[in-house]
Amino acid sequence: MMQRRAPFLREQELPTLLSAGAATAVLTIDLGAIARNWRRLRDLAAPAECAAVVKADAYGTGLAPVVSALLGAGCRTFFVATLGEGVSVRDLAQTADIYVLNGFFPGCAPEFCAANLRPVLGSTDELVEWASFRPAGLKPPAALHLDTGINRLGMSASALDKSDVRDLLRGVDLSLVMSHLACADEPGNPKNAAQRCVFNTARGKLPNVHASLVNSAGILLGSAYHFDLVRPGIALYGGGACPESSCEPVVRLDARIVQIRDAKPGDTVGYGAKQTLSRPSRIAIVAIGYADGYFRALGSSDQKPGASAYHGDKPLPLLGRVSMDLLAVDVTELPEGSLKRGDFIELIGPHVGIDDLASLAGTLGYEVLTALGQRSLRRYTGG
Numbered sequence: 001m002m003q004r005r006a007p008f009l010r011e012q013e014l015p016t017l018l019s020a021g022a023a024t025a026v027l028t029i030d031l032g033a034i035a036r037n038w039r040r041l042r043d044l045a046a047p048a049e050c051a052a053v054v055k056a057d058a059y060g061t062g063l064a065p066v067v068s069a070l071l072g073a074g075c076r077t078f079f080v081a082t083l084g085e086g087v088s089v090r091d092l093a094q095t096a097d098i099y100v101l102n103g104f105f106p107g108c109a110p111e112f113c114a115a116n117l118r119p120v121l122g123s124t125d126e127l128v129e130w131a132s133f134r135p136a137g138l139k140p141p142a143a144l145h146l147d148t149g150i151n152r153l154g155m156s157a158s159a160l161d162k163s164d165v166r167d168l169l170r171g172v173d174l175s176l177v178m179s180h181l182a183c184a185d186e187p188g189n190p191k192n193a194a195q196r197c198v199f200n201t202a203r204g205k206l207p208n209v210h211a212s213l214v215n216s217a218g219i220l221l222g223s224a225y226h227f228d229l230v231r232p233g234i235a236l237y238g239g240g241a242c243p244e245s246s247c248e249p250v251v252r253l254d255a256r257i258v259q260i261r262d263a264k265p266g267d268t269v270g271y272g273a274k275q276t277l278s279r280p281s282r283i284a285i286v287a288i289g290y291a292d293g294y295f296r297a298l299g300s301s302d303q304k305p306g307a308s309a310y311h312g313d314k315p316l317p318l319l320g321r322v323s324m325d326l327l328a329v330d331v332t333e334l335p336e337g338s339l340k341r342g343d344f345i346e347l348i349g350p351h352v353g354i355d356d357l358a359s360l361a362g363t364l365g366y367e368v369l370t371a372l373g374q375r376s377l378r379r380y381t382g383g
């Protein structure tokens with residue numbers, strides 16, 4: 001499937017394109033911050049190994065530049081969700097260990113093997129198929145996913161007591177046994193300790209196999225949760241779990257003003273006429289909308305204010321609904337002429353974090369990040 005991507009740009013290449021009018025919105029990704037976040041997590045998790053989860057196009061930040069930044073920082077193990085993502089990482093990282101979290105579909109074992117990818121086997125059916133796959137008589141490595149309470153992927157931890165499963169496992173070169181916490185972002189939740197306990201018992205039945213339990217939030221639960229390898233995703237990209245003290249923001253999003261218009265009290269703004277102006281207003285129409293990953297839930301109405309954009313330190317509240325490709329912000333408070341057609345304003349950045357925006361939209365930083373960058377021009381700094 002062909003995928004249309006914003007070109008991989010270096011910072012200095014940007015002005016040429018901008019002056020050609022190519023960009024309406026720019027997603028700036030700080031590769032230096034990603035590398036620093038990875039090193040902080042590595043230090044927090046040591047002596048456990050720190051891997052990196054780069055599924056979903058590195059959470060929307062761009063697989064190729066992110067994988068090269070992480071390789072530069074010292075990362076040697078990557079996790080992706082799908083076979084296709086694994087093949088892309090292999091092209092970028094010839095010697096890395098690459099795990100494919102979503103297991104594999106019937107008949108795909110040769111494709112895993114061709115790219116030297118390790119499936120994370122999560123059911124007896126997958127185990128049977130992988131165990132019977134012997135290219136050139138070899139046993140290619142794989143991981144085993146045990147379910148310890150999330151009921152998503154993985155075999156029940158108690159399956160390790162069944163003799164047929166034990167027999168099957170003898171036919172597989174297991175390089176990792178892993179599980180996943182359901183409530184890692186709630187440090188006080190007793191489910192964390194309960195899952196850890198089940199996992200600890202299970203991994204004891206697989207001596208000499210490396211073990212991995214936690215994602216970003218789980219790293220912060222302490223060393224008892226780290227086992228041999230940790231699997232951070234969101235914290236690398238500046239979101240969610242990581243406390244502000246230890247994790248830097250990575251992305252900023254700026255979008256361009258298409259036009260500035262004046263409107264009078266009693267006028268409404270946008271689809272559905274959900275926002276009525278109470279004063280003479282100056283409105284900037286900005287070239288970004290929900291098709292760019294700026295959620296419609298961030299819009300404003302007379303009943304409920306929405307998100308704000310920023311010009312310098314000045315908030316510019318949204319007016320009315322977010323449309324597919326456009327939104328409106330109130331620039332009445334700015335001195336006349338301080339913004340003009342073609343200027344950029346901040347939608348995510350020093351004043352608006354991805355998690356702030358997410359909570360306004362009733363979602364998570366994960367969803368904000370993965371929704372962005374499909375259409376915006378991506379600009380990389382700090383690489």
Ligand SMILES: *Cc1c(COP(=O)(O)O)cnc(C)c1O
Pocket residue numbers: 053055101179180214215216217231232233234235
């Ligand atoms: C996505 C994922 C991770 C990474 O989670 P974050 O919360 O982004 O750190 C780790 N492990 C598994 C199994 C995952 O699916």
